[in-house]
Amino acid sequence: MGVPNVGKSSLINALAGKNRAKTGRTPGVTQHQQWIKLANDIELLDTPGIMVPGSLDKERTLRLGLCHIIKQKLLGTTYLCEYLLYQLIKNDKLDKLSHYKIENPKTDITGLLAQVAEARGCIKPGGEPDSEQASLILLKDYSDGKLGRLILDEAEPAPLPEDLNIIWV
Ligand SMILES: Nc1nc2c(ncn2[C@@H]2O[C@H](COP(=O)(O)OP(=O)(O)O)[C@@H](O)[C@H]2O)c(=O)[nH]1
Numbered sequence: 001m002g003v004p005n006v007g008k009s010s011l012i013n014a015l016a017g018k019n020r021a022k023t024g025r026t027p028g029v030t031q032h033q034q035w036i037k038l039a040n041d042i043e044l045l046d047t048p049g050i051m052v053p054g055s056l057d058k059e060r061t062l063r064l065g066l067c068h069i070i071k072q073k074l075l076g077t078t079y080l081c082e083y084l085l086y087q088l089i090k091n092d093k094l095d096k097l098s099h100y101k102i103e104n105p106k107t108d109i110t111g112l113l114a115q116v117a118e119a120r121g122c123i124k125p126g127g128e129p130d131s132e133q134a135s136l137i138l139l140k141d142y143s144d145g146k147l148g149r150l151i152l153d154e155a156e157p158a159p160l161p162e163d164l165n166i167i168w169v
């Protein structure tokens, strides 16, 4: 069991040594429970992903969307790109946008998506940049690691156990 799109079905396939369970890069690929037989009388049950009940705060929702744990189209791809841009700025990684060979990438999402659209030839019939298409490109490139590694969570050091004794030698 686990949240969507973390590799549950892929792990079962790896253990089974064959591709019995359907896998894919978006959440909701596994729609039904499916028993998969391994050797030696062991069966594994593949299940659709489960989410923590209740509502999540806005930022957690966006983080899960960027990782394809919540469907991106449900949240809005432009909105997700805006959060991705915020994360690139916050982590001092705007230079990763050099992937698109854009001179002076804009730091507002409307401007940036127009630049990506032009760089990738996504132009609507009237000649306007297709920002929707550009947002899909940006999100896919992030997922594929083409914009570098970006940790979305705030990483806090784990507290040390109270009874820990450190002996310096
Ligand atoms: N990089 C990487 N990708 C993985 C790994 N395991 C699964 N994936 C990919 O993650 C995506 C989701 O995998 P899937 O098995 O369908 O996840 P599920 O929804 O939890 O069953 C697929 O595109 C897999 O190819 C892994 O160990 N490393």
Ligand SMILES: [Mg+2]
Binding pocket: 008, 009, 010, 022, 023, 029, 030, 046, 047, 048, 049
């Ligand atoms: Mg699955």
